Amino acid sequence: MHSLKTLSAILVTLFFLSCSQSLDFDQIEDYAVNPSIIAPLAYFTIDAANFLAFGGVTEISETSDFKVFENSFFKQNLTKLDFEFEVSNQFNRDFTMTIALLDDNNNLIYEFNKININANNLDIKQKEVIEFVVHQNIINFTRVKFTLSLDDASIPILASDLGDIEFKSAVIIYLEANL
Amino acid sequence: MRKTISLFLFVVGFNSFSQNKAVLYDFAGLPQTLLLNPGLETNYKYHIGVPLLSGFSTDIGITGFTVSDVFAIDNASISDKISAVLQNLDNADYLKINSQIEVFSAGFRWDKKTYISFGFYQELDAIVYFPKDFITLFNEGNSAYLNKNFNISQLAFKLDLSGVLHAGITKKVSDELTVGGRFKIYSSALNIESTNNTGTFTTSLGSNNIYVNQLNNINFNQRSSGIVAENENTNDSTTFLKNTFLGDNSGVGLDFGLTYHINPQLHFSGSILDVGFVHHKKNIKNTAVEGSFVFEGIEFEYDSSRSYWQELDATLKEQIVTSENQESYISWRPTRINTAIKYSFGEKRSKFCYDNISKDFYTDAFGVQLYSIFRPISLQFAATGFYEKSFSKKMHAKVTYTVDDYSYSNIGVGVSFQLWKINFYGILDNVLELSDISKANGFQLQFGFNLLFN
Numbered sequence: 144m145h146s147l148k149t150l151s152a153i154l155v156t157l158f159f160l161s162c163s164q165s166l167d168f169d170q171i172e173d174y175a176v177n178p179s180i181i182a183p184l185a186y187f188t189i190d191a192a193n194f195l196a197f198g199g200v201t202e203i204s205e206t207s208d209f210k211v212f213e214n215s216f217f218k219q220n221l222t223k224l225d226f227e228f229e230v231s232n233q234f235n236r237d238f239t240m241t242i243a244l245l246d247d248n249n250n251l252i253y254e255f256n257k258i259n260i261n262a263n264n265l266d267i268k269q270k271e272v273i274e275f276v277v278h279q280n281i282i283n284f285t286r287v288k289f290t291l292s293l294d295d296a297s298i299p300i301l302a303s304d305l306g307d308i309e310f311k312s313a314v315i316i317y318l319e320a321n322l
Numbered sequence: 323m324r325k326t327i328s329l330f331l332f333v334v335g336f337n338s339f340s341q342n343k344a345v346l347y348d349f350a351g352l353p354q355t356l357l358l359n360p361g362l363e364t365n366y367k368y369h370i371g372v373p374l375l376s377g378f379s380t381d382i383g384i385t386g387f388t389v390s391d392v393f394a395i396d397n398a399s400i401s402d403k404i405s406a407v408l409q410n411l412d413n414a415d416y417l418k419i420n421s422q423i424e425v426f427s428a429g430f431r432w433d434k435k436t437y438i439s440f441g442f443y444q445e446l447d448a449i450v451y452f453p454k455d456f457i458t459l460f461n462e463g464n465s466a467y468l469n470k471n472f473n474i475s476q477l478a479f480k481l482d483l484s485g486v487l488h489a490g491i492t493k494k495v496s497d498e499l500t501v502g503g504r505f506k507i508y509s510s511a512l513n514i515e516s517t518n519n520t521g522t523f524t525t526s527l528g529s530n531n532i533y534v535n536q537l538n539n540i541n542f543n544q545r546s547s548g549i550v551a552e553n554e555n556t557n558d559s560t561t562f563l564k565n566t567f568l569g570d571n572s573g574v575g576l577d578f579g580l581t582y583h584i585n586p587q588l589h590f591s592g593s594i595l596d597v598g599f600v601h602h603k604k605n606i607k608n609t610a611v612e613g614s615f616v617f618e619g620i621e622f623e624y625d626s627s628r629s630y631w632q633e634l635d636a637t638l639k640e641q642i643v644t645s646e647n648q649e650s651y652i653s654w655r656p657t658r659i660n661t662a663i664k665y666s667f668g669e670k671r672s673k674f675c676y677d678n679i680s681k682d683f684y685t686d687a688f689g690v691q692l693y694s695i696f697r698p699i700s701l702q703f704a705a706t707g708f709y710e711k712s713f714s715k716k717m718h719a720k721v722t723y724t725v726d727d728y729s730y731s732n733i734g735v736g737v738s739f740q741l742w743k744i745n746f747y748g749i750l751d752n753v754l755e756l757s758d759i760s761k762a763n764g765f766q767l768q769f770g771f772n773l774l775f776n
Contacts, residue, residue: 166393166760170400178463183619186531193624203624208631229532289622312619313532315465 233306360502361579371427386415485566573600
């Protein structure tokens, strides 16, 4: 009987003395997730016929919507965009690629350094980093315009120009979000 | 976020009881032991549980980390602490909560060999597995994880709030064998579950473009009942509680159990509980996401007027199809198995049982118990060694040592005593961690009041 009383007393004491060390839940406010997300962008392969199809033009372009910043999580937490471009040029001609980020009304938000596509260079790689703190307007871009032009516009591409240009691109989107 | 965590800990703090009731199992002939094994022996003529107070239990368990690992005040940066936790987290780690409250319970002896017991309890049962790959993706993104398959099968969770109306019979077949069964009518007020998902997300170097993102064989499903009614979310707790008693989403189940005396001092007991299901048919909302999608980027034509972004959006919706329906579904109860072998020794005493029949009992006992429960991803096990001591006919104590997913050093202690006709029992588990609950992976406490009549 005595031991049961002792045991009960211990149990009750344990229960009421059960405690927790000091915890600080405010720490969570200092925590941020830092995802960096790879997204493939545009790619294409273009040969002489593409230029000829438009009557021997020396410059062709294409525009596409790119509405990733319609997502508020991306828009509110962007820290950096890393763009990667890879080009292979089999033509014996020099080209220049101009890439521009535009808003809904086709106003220029940002223009990348031009990519010089030298003749017969099969391994052109260019990277460009856009820091949000420097270019806060960047989250307003909704369209991308790619323009490919012959450096020597006086001589159009001919059907006899062999080869093609392969273009690849990607972006790594860096975010930082507090929970 | 802080509020959410505080609320969670508040709930945890006030619901820290047990589902694997290792201490309660076959302890002191308590009426609540019949819910763990309807084939256990009882010695009273009838019992009445004190309404709402006869049996209250909850079980909280976290595997993989503890609250203190993240929130201790220790000068370590929160980022480092969370990274360390995520590093150690395993696909099978989970958070579970099980809480039961007995609304009423009673029982009476039908004849010398038969005891009938019945009652109604409400139960909240929830388990969520930590989807490590998704947490990594959310936390770090995919850029550092080329070729890694982020696995959707790690998304698994189940939450059920239901009421259980039950009636059971315990029958002494011979001096050696007692068997029992219990019939249950479940009424689910709220159910949401997602299990058996498949599929992966992978980023790798592409052939047409620098990278390629792939969603492979995605098959995700989520079923829910009781939450959405006429396109609106129900958030009235009274509605939920009302639906726990013979509501529309109902089902049936059975418990079986037995006790067998190998010799006067050694007996074996075993039970299988909640072999049953609930048929969810009202206020259903099921969601399924299926398909595969390979994204290498947008292939440009030049000087076209194509709407690439809209085309991409349409292709994605065509290939990864999200559908909703209101079809009824079956949800299986988490079936549990208890087995135990118990050796009694010490002083032999007599006690008066029902109808002035006296019965011998030993003052001491020890043995082992095994417990397992069928969970969405795996079976969970617990093994317990115990020592039980009767100080008198009406005062008993039990000490257990349990090894389970949460701990290798779980000591539990229980006492039961009776004053006049009023029995009280109280059980504390994981007592070694009581000095700092924030470092515990699980904590359990149970108590109840009954009126017992010989």
